[in-house]
Amino acid sequence: MKIQIVEVGPRDGLQNEKEMVSTSAKIQLIDKLAAAGLKRVEATSFVNPRWIPQLADAEEVLKGIKRQNEVTYSALVPNLRGMERARESGLTEVALFMSASETHNLKNINKSIEDTFPVLRQVAREALALGMRVRGYVSTVFGCPYEGNVPIDNSRRVTNELLEMGVFEVSLGDTIGVATPKQVREVMEKLVKDTASDRLAGHFHDTRGTGLANVLAALDTGIRTFDSSIGGLGGCPYAPGAAGNISTEDLVxxxxxxxxxxGVDLNLLQDAGAFIQQELGRELPSKVLKAHLAAQSASSSHSNQEDGA
Known part of the structure; x- marks a missing residue:
């Protein structure tokens, strides 16, 4: 059975980095991810650079990557200006985002949920008219840092609105990493009944160590597309020091x-993780990457001992 993995590290992961990552490193990372067999890569964001300075080089990154025909490169867009920048960069897919929680939506987008719909509807209409595919993100489906529990009717309403706008898929996000498998199964089962499992994706964070367990719970409900981030890149702004997105290496x-x-080559994927870890100069959360690098180090040490014998 096939599982689609949407790599979000270059966008959702890197946008949380405080130290600026070079454009060259971003380009190399994206190329390595594509070479590893990932067919869907969210490369950057066209949000106003003042909001996310780390991704201010979106055009340069997309100009520099070696695009592979079988790989879909996408970017997050908040409005028509972002959509135009994405079009000019030659993208064929864009992503819209909003929250299931009123307070989080206000903090994140500076608009109420009701006021966000017309803006996204306009962007979706323009993108579809240009022949682009549109993906939707719903944040805080499983919990909000401001409101706590988020009623499923909130997520249902936002998901349905996005689908009516013409998005081909809605990614349901555990933005702050509070979900547990029981909750994921209950929420996903209800939302799958509303639409279809192939129109939904899971976006889990590993803030409290339940990320992969939540993937298993979502698999049980028929979900076959999952977002993940190379090396576990990313963080939770509401839980300083906590792990962020589930790691692509661990998921694969x-x-x-x-x-x-x-369809992903784990060895090449680990090489991509090792590359960005070295670029950042700090250890990333991915357990598989840690095990891989430890094994490499032990093998190298053993080889050096033999050479010296």
């Missing part, structure tokens, strides 16, 4: 071991 390792088809 688990899915491969369960005999799902991902």
């Amino acid at each position: 390792y688990m899915l491969n071991g369960m005999e799902y088809e991902t």
Whole structure:
């Protein structure tokens, strides 16, 4: 059975980095991810650079990557200006985002949920008219840092609105990493009944160590598309020091071991993780990456001892 992985590290992961990452490193990372077999890569964001300075080089990054025909590169867009920049960069897919929580939406987008719909509807209409695919993100589906529990009717309403705008897929986000498998199964089962499992994706964070368990729970409900971030890049602004997105290496390792088809070469993926870890100069959360690098180090040490014998 095939599982689609949407790599969000270059956008959702890197946007949380305080130290500026060079344009060259971003380009190399995206190229390495594509070379590893990832067919869907969210490369950057066209949000106003004043909001996210780390991704101010979106045009340069997209100009510099070696685009592969079988890979879909996408970017997050908040409005028509962002949409125009995405079009000028030659993208064929864009992503819209909003929250299921009123307070989080106000903090994140500076608009109420009701006021956000017309803006996104306009962007979706323009993108579709240009022949672009449109993806939707719904944040705080499983919990909000300001409101706590988020009623499922909130998520249902926002998801349905996005689908009516013409998005082909809605990614349901555990933005602050509070979800547990029981909750994921209950929420996903209800939302799948509203639409169809192939129109939904899971976007889990590993803030409290339940990320992969939540993927398993979502798999049980028929979800077959998951977002993840190379090395576990990313963080939670509401939980300083906590892990962020689930790691692509960890996700692929688990899915491969369960005999799902991902189409991803784990060795090349680990090389991509090692590359960006070195660029950032700090250890990333991915457990599979840590094990891989530790094994490499032990092998190198053993080889050096033999050479010296």
